[in-house]
Amino acid sequence: MDGLRQRFERFLEQRNLATEALGALEAKTGVDKRYLATGAATLLSLYLLFGIKAIESPSKEDDTVWLTYWVVYGLFGLAEFFSDLLLSWFPFYYAGKCAFLLFCMAPGPWNGAHMLYHRxxxxxxxxxxxxxxxxxxxxxxxxxDVAAGMTKDAGKVSMTQLQKAK
Structure with missing residues (x-):
């Protein structure tokens, strides 16, 4: 547990976007950034736990909503993979990407993943x-066929090596 705590402390000492945001929140709220980071990690863990609960629920409806989102996200990720170098040059691309993903996760009738999937x-x-x-x-x-051929070839090689070893 001490190793995890040390890694956490080293992370908080680094200079990156997350620690700068935590530092700004610490300055505004007066709450130590260690507590803020721990709270954020706890909330994220609870969110993931409830996400697992949604998967295990007897209702199929919530599963369909999230599966639809992941299909749209997967296709978006595939398209982004091939066009990321070009798209990253556009101003506010990452803000737009974030807005698009929030649109895809929106609950209710404005769920972007549902609309994109069905249309x-x-x-x-x-x-x-x-x-x-x-x-x-x-x-x-x-x-x-290739796997069967490779298995057959590996078997022949093994038998040959066994015979040479004798």
Whole structure:
């Protein structure tokens, strides 16, 4: 436990965005930044714990909401991966990205992930899902063939080495 505490203390001594924000909050509130960081970590842990509770709930509705968000987030992340170098040059790109992700997490009828999924992603998926399934099936079949071939080759090499060892 002392090792974790030392790492925590070293982190708070570093100069980065998180520690600067904690320092500013400490100056405004008069609360030690160690307590602020611990409180933030505790709140995040509780949020994650309740997220796990949502997964384990008998209701399918909350699962669908979060699965929809993760589908949209995953596609956004994939698009961002290929365009990040270009997009990062735009002013306020990261603020816009943050706003977009908050829009995707918004509760109720203004849930951006729900709107994007049902208006754009789902229609595209339904239009092309047979071709995607065919490609995935073909790739997985080839991967299994390669794995079987590698296993067979490894077995031959092992047998050869055993025979040489005798």
């Amino acid at each position: 754009i992603i789902r229609p595209l998926f339904l239009k092309h899902h047979e071709a995607v399934d065919s490609i995935v099936s073909d790739i997985s079949g080839r991967a299994l």
